[in-house]
Amino acid sequence: MRRIAVLTSGGDAPGMNAAVRAVVRSADFHGLETFGVRDGYAGLIEGRVEPLGARAVSGILHLGGTVLGTARSPAFRTTEGRRQALKHLDLFGIDGLVVIGGDGTFRGGDALSREGHIHVVGIPGTIDNDLIGTDFTLGFDTAVNTALESIDRIRDTAASHGRLFFIEVMGRHSGWLALYSALAGGATEVLVPERPTDVARIRERIRRSFALGKRFCLVVVAEGDDAGSAFEIAEAVAEGVDVDHRVTALGHVQRGGPPMMRDRVLGALLGDAAVAALIGGADRAMVGQRCGEVVHTPLERTWSTADRTPEDLLTLMDRLAR
Numbered sequence: 001m002r003r004i005a006v007l008t009s010g011g012d013a014p015g016m017n018a019a020v021r022a023v024v025r026s027a028d029f030h031g032l033e034t035f036g037v038r039d040g041y042a043g044l045i046e047g048r049v050e051p052l053g054a055r056a057v058s059g060i061l062h063l064g065g066t067v068l069g070t071a072r073s074p075a076f077r078t079t080e081g082r083r084q085a086l087k088h089l090d091l092f093g094i095d096g097l098v099v100i101g102g103d104g105t106f107r108g109g110d111a112l113s114r115e116g117h118i119h120v121v122g123i124p125g126t127i128d129n130d131l132i133g134t135d136f137t138l139g140f141d142t143a144v145n146t147a148l149e150s151i152d153r154i155r156d157t158a159a160s161h162g163r164l165f166f167i168e169v170m171g172r173h174s175g176w177l178a179l180y181s182a183l184a185g186g187a188t189e190v191l192v193p194e195r196p197t198d199v200a201r202i203r204e205r206i207r208r209s210f211a212l213g214k215r216f217c218l219v220v221v222a223e224g225d226d227a228g229s230a231f232e233i234a235e236a237v238a239e240g241v242d243v244d245h246r247v248t249a250l251g252h253v254q255r256g257g258p259p260m261m262r263d264r265v266l267g268a269l270l271g272d273a274a275v276a277a278l279i280g281g282a283d284r285a286m287v288g289q290r291c292g293e294v295v296h297t298p299l300e301r302t303w304s305t306a307d308r309t310p311e312d313l314l315t316l317m318d319r320l321a322r
Helices: 016-029 040-046 079-091 103-115 140-161 176-185 199-211 230-238 261-279 311-320
Strands: 003-008 033-037 049-051 096-101 119-124 164-169 189-191 217-222 245-249 285-290 293-298
Touching: 003 016, 003 040, 016 033, 016 096, 016 261, 033 040, 040 079, 079 103, 096 103, 096 261, 103 119, 119 261, 140 164, 140 176, 140 217, 140 245, 140 261, 164 176, 164 230, 176 189, 176 217, 176 311, 189 199, 189 311, 199 217, 199 230, 217 230, 230 245, 261 285, 261 293
Parallel strands: 003 033, 003 096, 096 119, 119 285, 164 217, 164 245, 189 217
Antiparallel strands: 033 049, 285 293
16 A cells, blocks of 8 residues: 545535545655545546645634535446546556545445455545434534534523524434434424424424423424424414414534534544545445444445434433433
8 A cells, every 4th residue: 555545525524624634644754655636536537636644634624515626427327437447546556445425425336346456445424314234424524513513602592582493404314413413492382304203293293392381492303304304293283382482494504613522533533544444455445433442344235234313212202201
């Protein structure tokens, strides 16, 4: 292993830059040359590959998003597109590739390794926290705290006016972000894709909370909930609750901003681990952290069975909602 490259792909997540920095500096420590790929697999197909030295990644640790850029690439899903990507990796003499992203990124890296002579190691970077093989993914902690800050602000106005608020957070297929922000934000109810939504039950819980003297209620809704958007759910619930209600969709604000401490440290840890994995001969593997220890998981397993939101935390929400 003499030369490695690093790219970020799929949705951006706070902490990606911390991981890129760690990959470059760890590789430099071990005497490897590092190259950065612009705009993910799209950039790899187009040959937008450039040297990255230790100084080139100075001052990026605290930045949100990804300085390398990211892009969706329909062309990379084709055999011809991957052949072009492999051609450019060969052109630059690159032996190993670190891919930072979610399940789509890992599917691409897995296919690239199987079709060419390139070792691929993945770093989990997605605010959805929906990959097998790591307790938390890069960006999840920051996204939760961003959502939580908004929930705290909404609580102030909800309490002032005696209102019911529905707050929609990201999570098309995963409820991790909704669950953690709801639990930390003291919400009355959380709706996640992994659990069928019972509008009548929610309506009764909210009615009971107000009857017990509660001045406001917050309901956190994952955007992928089976009952629809937060706006649709709010209308259905409000039909049987005689209280003023409002809806706020947080949207892409959850992706941006400086990474929190945990994502910076996790990025540093996994970036270094990815380089060590490549040096050790790992291929088609993701580096993650389980119970404080770095672990390797085959890429194809990371997306095979999505990590479901913890049932014990969902039942804890039920017990604490009053």
